[in-house]
Amino acid sequence: MENINELMKELHLDTTLSLKDIPEINLYMDQVIQLFENKFAPTKRNDDEKILTKTMVNNYAKGKLFFPIKNKKYTKEHIMLISMIYQMKSALSINDIKKSLQTLNEKILEEEEFNIEKLYxxxxxxxxNNVARFLDDSMALNQEIFPDIAEQENIDAEYFQQLLLVASFANMSNLYRRAAEKIIDGMKEPQAKRD
Known part of the structure; x- marks a missing residue:
């Protein structure tokens, strides 16, 4: 794909919710949703896509993906967890996300000295760093595909190049997802669950 640089720009890969983006005050759900919508709007595939909804947040709460809220307000710690959930949800099941965050949630609740900000x-x-690796890998992949396709006659080179990129990106995504699932499968149950 000759315009892979444009594709990478359109992805807005550097969009994250930084610590300075998260207010020090507790937020109501509508404010949390607005924070995510404002920050991640450039990453939407289309205008109809929702970044975060009340239903999503309620499902995360019911599924115990983050520790309980108080007085219908979300703390800075909640928002950091929701940000991590937001990134993981497209690759992992809710149960896998819950298992991976369970010990972290317990540490936040049980250890006053625990500093989630350092972890976040x-x-x-x-x-x-992952964005930088992805950009390097994408450029290298594009270089691997392009010469082979361009040399063939009587084919729609651009289409086949796009097809190979799509298949390769999907394959890499599956490899990373499977590795993450294997790590989650090996995670120890929190101490409270084992006793």
Whole structure:
């Protein structure tokens, strides 16, 4: 795909919810949804797509993906967890997300000294590095595909190049998802569950 640079720009890969984006005050659900909609609007596939809805947040709460809210307000810690859930939900099942966040939720509730901001900041650094790796890998993949397709006669080169990119990206996505699932399967149950 000759315009892969344009594709990468259109993805808005550097869009994250940074610590400075998250208010220090507790927010009502509508405010949380507005925060996510404003921040992630450029990443939407189309105008009808919803970034985060009340139903989604209620389902996360009912599924115990994050610790209980108080007085219908979401803390900074809740918003960091919802941000992580937002990123994981397209690749992992709700049960897998719950299992992966269960110990973190317990630490937030049980350990006053636990600093989720340090963990979230590390997560954001990894996300930034992942974007750089993805861009490098995408350019390399494009270079692998393009010469083979361009040399063939009597074919729709652009279509077949796009098809191979789609299939390759889907394959890589599946490989990463399977690796994440395998790690989740090996996670120990929290201490409270084992006793």
């Amino acid at each position: 900041d590390r997560y954001l650094i990894l996300a930034e």
